[in-house]
Amino acid sequence: MSVAAVPAAQVQALPSTRELSRRRAITRFRWSILGPLIALLVFVLMPVLFLQLYFSLHQWTVYLGTWWDAEYVGLELFQEVLTDPRFGWAVVRSLSFATGSTIGCFLIGFALAYLMYKPFRGQAFYYIIFILPMLTVPVVVAYTAEMMLYQSGPLNDLITRIIGIEFKPAWLTNPHIALPTVMLLEIWNWAPFSFIIMLAGLTAIPKEPIEAAEILGASKWRIFWEVQLPLLRPVIFLALVLRFLEAMAEFPKTWALLQGGPGTATETLPVYIFLTTWQYFQISKGAAMSYIVMLLMVVIVLFAIRLLRREKRSLDTMYAKAAARPQELA
């Protein structure tokens, strides 16, 4: 940038000393911000990615020889992964887990935010309470849940007492319920995140359009539906996208609680990759899998960025201050 700026500046008048020192300061600032990031990329991320690529193209198993002597197998491992039905199911599980928990987090987070966005007495107290789950370490969430959820455990007992009918779902051992159970834990754990984003979004909506709607005769529901929701669209997208990406990568709770079981009922992508790599020691297959998952995530992220950009643009035009333009005669 600064390099490109020099010839252009020479063509025009010579820049003043003040202008030069300003440019230098901007350049310095830019590098001091970007420098560490680039270093991280070059010295940590890139080697890992290359190593990973190397592994995914060479058949290496930990207990069979050294990794630099591993046999080159081309794209064989990728083929193996892509034709592995277990991998396919892991993708399906991860996608449904992420979708379900994202929707759950969003609905609960949004509902709480809607209850909270107008100031009231004791707001800070509720805020802290609602945030608390997010501040709990996922592994702790998992172990606490394990204690709560075993079949004759406190939760089932409590529900049985309340409704007066025997209530005994096997939260953790029934293969049909196990994944939804983890999903519920994920929702409990991360709904606060959606709550914070939606709260910020709701408080940021200017109050005039809402009051205008109110005095024009709109009910609370109408105002929500016709004014608040459309104005929140960009924020909603952000909350959904961020949560979805996080949920795709959820590992600690699933692993600590069920290690992919019962059977393969909770074997999501991160769990399957971990199992392949560190339980079956198929480092190369794990690497190939990781690459495929990474590509999948890149596609999702690019799509998300496009969506977010479009939303941001529409937000910008919505709020573009008419006053910022020369005012033609009305």
Place this chain on the structure above:
Amino acid sequence: MARIELCNLTKSFGAVVAVKTLNITIEDGEFVVFVGPSGCGKTTTLRMIAGFEDPTSGEIRIGDRVVNDLEPRDRGLGMVFQTHALFPHKTIRQNIEFGLRMKKVPPAERAQRVREVAEMVHISHLLDKMPAQCSGGETQRVALARTLVTNPSTFLLDEPLSSLDAKLRRELRAECDRLHEALKRTFIYVTHDQEEAMTLADRIVVMRAGEIVQTGSPMEIYSNPVNYFVADFFGSPSMNLVAGEVLQESSASRFRSARFEVALPKHFRTAKPGATTLGIRPEHVAVTRDGKGDVELPVRLVEPLGKDTLLYFDSGTERAFVAVTEGLDMADIKVGERIALSLDQRRIYLFDDKGQRIGNAK
């Protein structure tokens, strides 16, 4: 029908009292302007009438109904806000239509009425645009149309023009005036701009620190201010206010300040001697070049405006003493020149040390 009464209306936010026992009756069809510096409680009052703020105590009556517990939408009012109040994601047509849709007016009638009001405020060409594509003036016209279309008994306008530039402001001011004439509805208008208040109001309510200082027609407020605050607030350029003292001598009363000594008219004979502020509007100060006058002051600044020329004199205080002269005759006066001024005796105001008006000049 839409007579609005505020009885002992009070609003406090925590320890801060924004509005103090306000009492006023606004007649049906009247154009009332609440005016005062920011923080004087005028907007809070308007928002209480609209129903966005609950009064801490006191009553609001619309017609004969106490509306304290009614939702804003049930009060039959329309409101125009300062900024940002259009729905940014709806077209102008959808914006205007919104109120009718909420009242379940059938589509054909809706379209008809939208067309009518759009014509009325000259925005027919904008109907299919988005708010972000409209200029500031257009936006406020749309806001007016959106309120008009629901046919409210009373219009509440909260500084609707303050985000516009001077020219547009004048234009839309005329528009408001025209609408009031045409609709014969009650208008309650809040502004901090004394000029808007003067030009629009049937009656001005001057507020300060949560209380009404004075109510009256623009002319009354202008020519008969009850205190220093009102005198200072209205008029542009504002009234000359010179701190000094009143001397009661055997033959006459005099006013004396640092640079300045004038005889006072007879009706100030009863004024108590002591610290006093003299006020006189710039247009009541005559500038004479022949040296004959009540006082002689050095010129600090000359501002030829074309139609008038403003002369700023050094009165010995920070605030300049201003005189208005017609045309450009005085535009060649040099800074530092000493010029004689004569004050119109009938137009001299005096304010005591608490800012209250002394005597009643007529």
